[in-house]
Amino acid sequence: MHIVPESVISDLITPEAAFDAVEQVFAAMAAKDAYNFPVVREAIGHEDALYGFKGGFDSAGGSLGLKAGGYWPHNLEKRGLINHQSTVFLFDPDTGKVSAMVGGNLLTALRTAAASSVSIKHLARKDSEVLGMIGAGHQSVFQMKAAVKHRDFKKVIGWNYHPEMLSRLADCAAELGLPFEEVDLPTLGRDADVIISITSSFDPTLMDAHVSPGTHIACMGTDTKGKQEVEAALLKRARVFTDEVAQSISIGEAQHAIAEGLIEESDITEIGAVINGSHPGRTSDEDITLFDGTGVGLQDLATAAKVVELAVEKGVALEVDF
Template identity: 70%
Template structure:
């Protein structure tokens, strides 16, 4: 049964943060994100141009990401952004809401809290890249960044490879024990290291910061490493040395975003790689690109965060919430 057909008849639902946390698992998020990346690569889904602006108040970045997935019948947008002072107010720095619409009628079908979903879909994105690109024998996971998103990333990553140890670095070392506690909970050894030592040990590296300068240099990354660059989603942001792109086989969630607001913006700007050197991760999922070709190859995934990820996961949340009777349809009249 097409859920969106039901929605047109009985109004929209509001799916709050608590409900999202209750019903959406990492497996749900992984499946939704993997499917939408595959749809994008087939040409069955596309993202709308991103609007992202510094609003000149509270140092906030605010914007919109949207799109349409013909195969999943997800249509809508996520509105929200980053308020750096929120932690002091007991709130998450990232704040967002997903609006879903019935693609047959244009009527609103759901309002879905986007904070938890943004965290779990971002972790699912890097997790998908690890599943399809990292060496099967990867044992050491490197985490660059220890903020709110890092625990989501760690929990999702360890489900894809038999990791035994986590090595981590953060600009503010006092935040590392919290990430170490998550690693311990997962039964993994944890070590706080320098960035150079992280590169020397890690088989998979996830960067998840809000940096505007390279935190990992190309020479520090050993052959065979898979890197998921997950923090850069705005012009000017940067987490890794652009020279790393020249050493790696590069993949992205969406090439257009990767070269404009993603990590690849710097390497492309310096002429180290061209747009044609980047492959959509969906091509690997669909089997039209082989992905990793050998054990010595460095693979890099530029996860800029696309609106279709949000819509895919929010659509699952709305569907499950309806099925489980956790929401009551509302009409606007």
């Protein structure tokens, strides 16, 4: 069994490699060559934490396994640790024997950013110039850095529940050579060509009336029953895409629009179908496209498998007889 510690992962995998892994696994899902297992996601009644398991099998890529972990909201203030904590376990699909254990914290941020950037590549208008960011937590900088690789953005605008945290977005934009401006939500919805929402909110922040025609929105924070980042009416007006329909309607952003009868399951398309060319995706510059990024186990397995491959090549994987 190979062990790849969290401490070495940043030197192994690039955002580009994570993007390729996620794009490929989304395509495999749409082709029915890969599928996710039912998600276990529970509030454990301790430290206000959410803990769970995501797994799946990709017959095309040969990945079988699971990610265990979740969200500990007090980690940063109490312990100086990031709030998201996870570990990925990979198994040999031919024998069932465990093959690898991989630190999942950086991978979670990279694969989440990769998913939103896949949606930007395939759904955002080609002439998109203003990137809107809702949320300024740990994952926001990964999101911004991945997004700018797929459109020629000229400016970043942002909003956060805690405005004092917006310096994180401003610093990241400066690093990327882009101006940054703090704005209110109506302005962000009106002016942004692409909006990434990456919060842990249980109440909508971005409202339907805020959003202009032609906008692409990546909702990346809703991965639990009850969470919500945008008003449900926005999904009725948008063309809705997701990583996996089953998760979208149960724990994703679409859960609320479905519950209110605003859309049906058949109104949601897996983005892998756009990648594979079996769905046109955006059909007009006036379309509002919305990607409901719930985070599927296969994303974690694909990125973890790539990390193991690179770690073995570079001789930094620990090998144990397990």
